[in-house]
Amino acid sequence: MSEGMSYADAGVDLDAAERTKEGLRELVASTRDRFTLSELGQFGGLYQVPDDVDQPVLVSSADGVGTKLKLAFATGRHDTVGQCLVNHCTNDILVQGARPLFFLDYLATGEMDEQVVQDVVRGVAIACRENACALLGGETAQMPDFYAADEYDLAGFIVGAVARDRIIDGSAIRAGDALVGLASSGLHTNGYTLARKIVFEAMGLGVDDELPGTGRSVGAELLAIHRSYLGVLRAPLEARVVHGLAHVTGGGIPGNLPRVLPKDLGASVDRAAWEVPAVYRTLQEAGGVALGEMDRVFNMGLGMIVVCDAVDVGTVMASAESGGVEAWTIGSIVAGQGVSYL
Amino acid sequence: MSEGMSYADAGVDLDAAERTKEGLRELVASTRDRFTLSELGQFGGLYQVPDDVDQPVLVSSADGVGTKLKLAFATGRHDTVGQCLVNHCTNDILVQGARPLFFLDYLATGEMDEQVVQDVVRGVAIACRENACALLGGETAQMPDFYAADEYDLAGFIVGAVARDRIIDGSAIRAGDALVGLASSGLHTNGYTLARKIVFEAMGLGVDDELPGTGRSVGAELLAIHRSYLGVLRAPLEARVVHGLAHVTGGGIPGNLPRVLPKDLGASVDRAAWEVPAVYRTLQEAGGVALGEMDRVFNMGLGMIVVCDAVDVGTVMASAESGGVEAWTIGSIVAGQGVSYL
Structure with missing residues (x-):
């Protein structure tokens, strides 16, 4: 029998947790809006249902960052993954026409490194401000012997x-939509x-090496921040020209576009309509990955697909371009099911 | 350079993910209520703001199960941790008087074991039904080389x-409240x-061994489901006799009760007022843990503290007892700060 065991000996430091929470107070406060009724540290975050939405329906989504986190670990750069997460979640609810109200994060670590937690949450707060979303709460869990001391998982809601x-x-x-x-x-x-398997194992590169064709380091290219489409889609949504939206996440275009189509409609996509960025060509070649597999695993350069009447393409394109986002007409809605490529 | 790499080779099986999602459809559907507007598989879950709450304020919380999950791994029993999670979250928002509307889970695994995912989500769904809460969505992430093949993390919102x-x-x-x-x-x-450190390392027990003093196995005692207090507190909340609530989580009574007290008030707690259950006495003795440390790490047998006028104690006790939950008057509100023990 051992004597005098404590939580800190076992690897959980409640004092560090308290200090870390205090350090986040200002970041969280920077995201408050007029509907936020609570402060950090309450059991639940309070948010008034906005009075500027007619017959409001809540739209909610949960997501994680996945193993992109390994790039943050390898580069020591922890302030971007939170932005990826918030932007990903924002896009998921934007698909149904919703604007963000609030966000909560779940950060689980092996050891409470106060600087890393600060960096991660700073990224979350930056993107919350950019998407006009209150960071209403969250959980930071210390789980030694579950996560490695210098690793963490990050999920959001x-x-x-x-x-x-x-x-x-x-x-x-409708069939014929663009x-x-x-x-x-x-x-x-x-x-x-x-x-990661292709770049680090098959190609044998490190995070500081140049990723061939991209003109950027592996770290910079693979940590690029997931883009939020809220800004460039707000105007087309307000103008009611959007018939459907698909956020291109796991499953790629063939896995996501059919999710928002009526049962009897499919999509015809012209591969020649946009230029697939270098990173995908490099991954495909170095990994010998079949094209169909590339389509299912990666977004191939398109993060969001807008379905609209052909006459409204100009409105959507203009809004995207005014927000600095390239856009292409890549195909149309056809009778049938699923995605077929030209 | 390797040839023909695929996502499945790298450890992510999109087909298994799809099958698993299909298997969850019925569980998710079992939690639907009249405000649930979406089905599983949409980008975001849709939930109508209930029309039976006057000037509704949303209350939200994020939490994880922590390393209690290690007990699920060790026993192979995966259908209770989801119940712990939902009940924990329910209690966190109950503290501010809220009733649950909907819940989303985040489940990250090393390998997609369809049966384990089913078991975990079944637990989530059971507790969602018990707390009249819709399971509106969630994320199941495959993260090989991040989690061990037979391990997972589970968080909820x-x-x-x-x-x-x-x-x-x-x-x-007020001072004088009970x-x-x-x-x-x-x-x-x-x-x-x-x-876990005390039981498995200091005491050298296995999950099937009896935990001394408890009459139960280590596995049964340590996997006991986190209790939801929604049912027994609904009546006192409706009767408006509740002045404050503290969910006793990390930090124990001294870490949680002061969170809900006005700045100039503290709590006086009489240790003799309730019997600390055997599991805590066993842990304290076997680990040689200081009493103050026990108070900060564990709930010591009390999962929720109700603050009410002394004349309303009977109402709270009667509601608890009618729901099969033991209750004790354990002290009172006093001038000062923090928690002092008699």
Whole structure:
């Protein structure tokens, strides 16, 4: 029998947890809006249902960063993955027409490194401010002998709102509608288990080596922040020209676009319509990955697909371009099911 | 350079993920209520703001199960940890007077074991039904070389609602108010890193061995489901006799009760007022843990503390007892700060 065991001996430091929480107070406060009724440290975060949404419907999504986190560990750069997470969640609810209200994060670590926690949450707070979303709460868990001392997992949860008569559910989609693809900023948060295997194992590169064809280091290219499409889609949504939206995440275009289409409609996509960025060509070649597999695992340069009437393509393209996001007409809605490539 | 790499080779099986999601459809559907507007598989879950709450304020919380999960791994029993998680989150928002609306889970695994995922989510769904909470969505992430093949982490997010004039914020608490302690069902979800170290290392026990003094196996005692206090507190909340509530989680009574007290008030707690269950006495003795440390790490047999006027103690006790939850008057509110023990 041992004598005098304590929580700290066992690897959980409640004092460090308290200090860390205090250090986050200002970051959290920087995201408050007029509907935020609580402060950090209460059991639950309080948020008033906004009075500027008619017949509000809440739209909610949970997501993680996945093994993109391994790039943060390898580079020591921890302030971008939180941005990826918030932007990913924002896009997931934007698909149904919702704007973000609030966000909560779950950060589980092996050891409470106060600087790393600060960096991660700073990234979360930056993206919360950019997406006009309150960081309402979260959980930072110390789990020694579960996570390595210098590793962590990061998940998040968003709640947004949309007026009932403005929900985008794909029911307005018709054969002949156009597909507008919006450029991704990189891999976003999908396919990292395969990408890491190709880059680090098959190619034998390190994070500081140049990723061939990209003109950027492996670290910079693979940590590129998941883009939020809230800013460039707000105007087309308000103008009611959007018939459907697909966030291109795990499963790629073939796995995500059919999720928002009516049962009897499919999509015809013209591969020649946009240029697949260098990172995908490099991964495909170095890994000898079949094209169909590339399509299912990666976004291939398109992070969001907009379905709209052909006459409204100009409105969508103009909004994207005014926000600095490249856009291409990549195909159209056709009778049938699933995605077929030209 | 290797040839023909695929996501499945790298350890991520999209087909298994799809099958697993299909297997969850019925579990998720079993939690639907009249405000749930979406089905599994949409990018975001849709939930109508309930029309039966006056001036609704949303209350939200994020939490994890922590290293209690190690007990699930060791026993192969995966259907209770989800119940712990939902009940924990329910209690966190109940503290502010809210009832649950919906819940989302985040489950990250090393390898997609369809049966384990089913078991975990079944637990989540059971507790969602018990707490009248819709399981609105979630994320199941495959993260090989991040989690061991047979391990997973589980976190959850809850959103509830409370009428604006029924928010419990502790402002009604006065010196002389009574403290009613409601029995926990065991360790709930706190202190497991220390408890496991004592039981498995210092005591050298296995999960099937009896935990001395408890009459139960280590596995049964340490996997006991975190109790939800929603059922037994609904009546006292509706009767408006509750001045404050503290969910006794990490930090114990001294770490949680002061969180809900006005700045100039403290709590006097009489240790003799309730019997500390055998599991805590065994842990304290076997680990040689200081009493103050026990108080900070464990709930010591009380999972929720109710602050109410002394004349309303009977109402709270009667509601607890009618729900099969033992309750004791454990002390009172006094001038000062923090928790002092008699």
